[in-house]
Amino acid sequence: MDSIENYRELVKQVIRRHAQHNPTFGDVRIETIFDEQQDHYELIETGWNDFDRIEGAVIHIDIINGKIWIQHDGTEYGVARELEELGVPRHDIVLGFHSPHKRQFTDYAVG
Numbered sequence: 001m002d003s004i005e006n007y008r009e010l011v012k013q014v015i016r017r018h019a020q021h022n023p024t025f026g027d028v029r030i031e032t033i034f035d036e037q038q039d040h041y042e043l044i045e046t047g048w049n050d051f052d053r054i055e056g057a058v059i060h061i062d063i064i065n066g067k068i069w070i071q072h073d074g075t076e077y078g079v080a081r082e083l084e085e086l087g088v089p090r091h092d093i094v095l096g097f098h099s100p101h102k103r104q105f106t107d108y109a110v111g
Helices: 003-019 080-083
Strands: 027-035 040-049 052-064 067-073
Touching: 003 027, 003 040, 003 080, 052 080, 067 080
Parallel strands: none
Antiparallel strands: 027 040, 040 052, 052 067
């Protein structure tokens, strides 16, 4: 299996793991979105908590130029750490939610 295909499977594995945690409030659904053709992967919440609309990404990851770009991470533990534990090297993980200027100060890829 080439590294891109491996990264796709690892990203889906992480998202599926988080999708098993049901919200403790309201009538909220958890949805996984896997677009392998464009390499976009998301975990979103959608629904209602009383009169409040719940809609948005919990996790958003793209694979761009052979690297895993974490665009949004709403988890407590950290998706980057989970990917590292699954064997993804830091030089293949980009914290896309940080500005390009700040990425140079992380231990991860800048782009």
